[in-house]
Amino acid sequence: MQRRYTPLTNSQWEVIKQFLNCGRKRRLWLRRVFDAILYITRTGCQWRNLSQTRFPAWSAVYS
Secondary structure (H helix, E strand, C coil), X not given: CCCCCCCCCHHHHHHHHCCCCCCCCCCCCHHHHHHHHHHHHHXXXXXXXXXXXXXXXXXXXXX
């Protein structure tokens, strides 16, 4: 059982990336957005409490 939040590994991201539309240009890196969503679900913190040094702005992740 995993007790703490850990970011996605490269092999995990390769599996998830297949299901996302990664072909178009984006302002944000989808991997960091996905990591932020996993962090929210794992820790239960509020959206506005996302660390901006580790993740994109909370409003961008929320959108």
